[in-house]
Amino acid sequence: MKAVVLAGGEGTRLRPLTFTRPKPMLPLGPNPIIHYVLSHLSSNGFHDIIIIVGYLKDQLMGYLGDGSQFGVRITYVVEPEGVAFGTAGSLKLAAHLLDETFLVVQSDTISEISLTEMVHFHLDRGGEVSIALTEVEDPSLYGIVVLGKREEIVKFLEKPAPGTALSNLASTGFYILEPDVVDYIEDEKWDFARDLFPYLMRVGEHLFGFASKSFWVDVGELKGYLEGTGWVLRRLDQDAPIDARALGNSKPRVFVSGNVRVGQRVQISGPSWFDNDAKIGDDVKIQPGTVLEEDSQIRSGTCLDQTVTFRHTAIGSNCSIKSTIIGERAIVGDNVTIDRAIIGQGCTLGDRAKILPGSRLWPNTRVEADATVDGIMAVPRDKSFYFDTGLGQYSGILVSSIGEFLEALKIVPLESLEYHIGRRDFEKWTKDVLGSIQLADNIRTLRRSQSKGEELRHQLVDFVIEWAEAVSSPQETSDQRKRSTWPLTTV
Numbered sequence: 001m002k003a004v005v006l007a008g009g010e011g012t013r014l015r016p017l018t019f020t021r022p023k024p025m026l027p028l029g030p031n032p033i034i035h036y037v038l039s040h041l042s043s044n045g046f047h048d049i050i051i052i053v054g055y056l057k058d059q060l061m062g063y064l065g066d067g068s069q070f071g072v073r074i075t076y077v078v079e080p081e082g083v084a085f086g087t088a089g090s091l092k093l094a095a096h097l098l099d100e101t102f103l104v105v106q107s108d109t110i111s112e113i114s115l116t117e118m119v120h121f122h123l124d125r126g127g128e129v130s131i132a133l134t135e136v137e138d139p140s141l142y143g144i145v146v147l148g149k150r151e152e153i154v155k156f157l158e159k160p161a162p163g164t165a166l167s168n169l170a171s172t173g174f175y176i177l178e179p180d181v182v183d184y185i186e187d188e189k190w191d192f193a194r195d196l197f198p199y200l201m202r203v204g205e206h207l208f209g210f211a212s213k214s215f216w217v218d219v220g221e222l223k224g225y226l227e228g229t230g231w232v233l234r235r236l237d238q239d240a241p242i243d244a245r246a247l248g249n250s251k252p253r254v255f256v257s258g259n260v261r262v263g264q265r266v267q268i269s270g271p272s273w274f275d276n277d278a279k280i281g282d283d284v285k286i287q288p289g290t291v292l293e294e295d296s297q298i299r300s301g302t303c304l305d306q307t308v309t310f311r312h313t314a315i316g317s318n319c320s321i322k323s324t325i326i327g328e329r330a331i332v333g334d335n336v337t338i339d340r341a342i343i344g345q346g347c348t349l350g351d352r353a354k355i356l357p358g359s360r361l362w363p364n365t366r367v368e369a370d371a372t373v374d375g376i377m378a379v380p381r382d383k384s385f386y387f388d389t390g391l392g393q394y395s396g397i398l399v400s401s402i403g404e405f406l407e408a409l410k411i412v413p414l415e416s417l418e419y420h421i422g423r424r425d426f427e428k429w430t431k432d433v434l435g436s437i438q439l440a441d442n443i444r445t446l447r448r449s450q451s452k453g454e455e456l457r458h459q460l461v462d463f464v465i466e467w468a469e470a471v472s473s474p475q476e477t478s479d480q481r482k483r484s485t486w487p488l489t490t491v
Contacts, residue, residue, distance in 0.1 A: 001119060001176075002098065003046040005037060007107035008054030008079045008090055013221040016344035016362045017310075017327055022056040023220060024107040025063060027310070029232040029273045029291055030241050030257070033219055034060065036110050036232065038070045041103075044115035047072045050097055051107075052090045054079030088196040089188035098179050104192075106173035108220035110228040113174060113212045122176040125150065127206035129181060129197065132174035134216045138162075142170035143193040145209050153207040156198055169209060172216050181205075222342060226306050226323055230289045233271030247274070252288065263300065281317070299334075316351070324355075333369065362400065385429045389416045406464045409457060417456055421447050426460075439467040 011023030018026070024034035041049060049072045053060055057078060067074035077094045079085055087106075091098070101122070103115065113132050122130035131153065136142055140162045146155040147169065157165060171193060181200065190196055197207060219228035236244070236255045247254040247268070254268050258276025262268075268286045278292040281300035289306035292298070296309040301318040309315065309326045316334035324338045327345035332338075336349050340357040343349070347361045350369030355361070359373045367373055387395040387408060395416050399405045409417070420426055424447065431440035442463045451459055 001046065001101055001103060002048045002050060003041050003103040003105055004091065004094060004098070005034075005041075005049060005051045005105050005107050006087060006090060007034070007060060008052050008057075008085060009107075010055045011108075011220065014225065014325075014342070016360060017325060017342060019363055020056075020345060022053075022060050025056075025059050026225070027291075027293060027308075028110070028219065028225075028229050029236070030244070030275075031232075032063065033110070033228075034064065034107060035070075036228075037105060037107055038064070038067070038072060040111060041105065041115070042071045046103060046115065048075075049073065050075045050077060050094050052077045052079065052094060054081075054085070054090075084189060086187075086189045086191040086195070088185050088190040088192045091182050092185055092188060095182045098182055101176065101178055104173075104175040104177060106218075106220075108218060109173050109216065110219055110231060111172065111174070111216040112214040113172065113216055114214065115174065118174065118176060118210045118212075121151075121210045122208070125152075125206075125208040127152070127208045128178045128200060129205070129207040130176040130210050131197075131207065132172045133169040133209045133211045134172050135168050135211075135213065136170045137168075139165035139168050139170065145169045145171060147209050147211075151208050151211070153197075153201070153209050156193060156201075158193065169211060172212075173218070222323070222325065222340065225325065226289060226308070229291060229308060230271065230306070233273055233289060233291070236271060236273065258294075275311075293328075310345075327363070385425075387412045387416045388419060389413055390419060406461065409460050409464065414453055414457065417460065418452060421456065421460075439463065442467070 007022070007024050009023065011018030014023055014026065024037070025032045028036060038049065049067060051074055053076055061076060064074055075097065079090060079093065118130060118132055131145065133145055140159055142159065144157040144160055144165050144167050145153050146157070146167045148154040155166070175192065184199060185196060200207060215231060217227045217231065218224045234252060237253055240255050241257060244255045244257045247256050250270050252270035254270040254272045256274045260274045261279045263280055263282035263284065265283045266280055269288050271288060272286055272290045274292045275294040277295040279297045281298055283301045284298050285303040287305035290304045291308040293309055293311045295312045297314045298304065299315060299317040302315055303320050305322040307321045307324045307326070310328040312329045313326050315321065315332040316336065318334055319332060319336045321338045323340045324343065326332070326343040327347065329345060330343050330347045332349045333351040333353065335352045338355040341355045341359040344361045344363040344365060346364040349367045350371065352370045353367045354372045356372065356374040359375055361367065361373065384398045384400045385405065387397040389395050395412055397408050397412055399408050421443070426443045427440045430443060443460070446459050446463065
């Protein structure tokens, strides 16, 4: 039986980490997420794999190759750029390859569910669709399934209100489908649970639920990612890479790879994983579920609890960091507190900064000393302004805040300014991203005046300075200021 792996999404729930890597390529301990997805398929006897790729596809395809390292054969199906596909909609792209019963797998799901048992279940029931289900503590967070006789699905409930769910069985994202099911997909934006499955039930097709108590987690968001990391770390006793070795005799085990420096009076609890050139200072305390990727540096007195640091990160002294992912080349100062957050690539956090639960820092964000961050800091990278000098001719300059925009206007080539103002790009960006209708209107007036050269540059700079000073005026109310000045965040 063929297996289809859906791996084309942008991974928005794990941004900013997925601005530079596709979600399946984010590391879970020694290997990326997709490693464990394909290993699970291979161990269950699925060796003919179709992977639907899209966003940052080259990284994924480069790592997996033809699949031989996993004992499988991979066929790639590529989503066209500029089209938003739903989870079911993308199957249309692979329809020519799906002439027999097949399995569908999400690329952000880590599980021990027996897929071979699920196949036997599907064949025994003889329905069009079988969905793997698992019991969850809070049904209000999931799509819930109600089962009838012989485990046939009689109802779907999408995130029912707390206390109202008729079941605690949630869909895991493992589906076995008959090939004619693909013919029912009417739109590329169709989703399995929201569109396809309810439609199949309305037209009288039979869907069944395969309930399993085996481990399962969606690693596509922070809590699930950390839970999936813990699962990987607990399995290192049997699945550790060849060059890994245990550090000490503690149980659960702490594994290291390559040269790792550990200072004095360090307390380390497993399961944990430290990669080559990790450096741990004196009096550091490391709690279970922690991963230090290559060249991570942890200075004295810091406590890490269920925290993952990507490559080339540096964390200062006496920090307290809990349930957090820190992107590569981030720098954390001394006495910093971080709780349940995602710190983007290249961020710099000043001494005594506090990052509150649920916060995310976009790449290259700088947090000043003693500052507190609550929420998302910086304009998303997918909404940054890229300065071009012509069609498809990138100048090498992009901006993600009004401050950066102002500085860029002073230095970019004149042909870039004339190109973008003629296309109305400045007007669109200042209105849609920075949220300033006034600044957009001023730039529109400037465009209509047909200013050129250095005169255009000076007037653009004057308009931006005038607007920036106006929105931060002390005469405005605090609520107005909160709405107006958020784009001034330094990135």
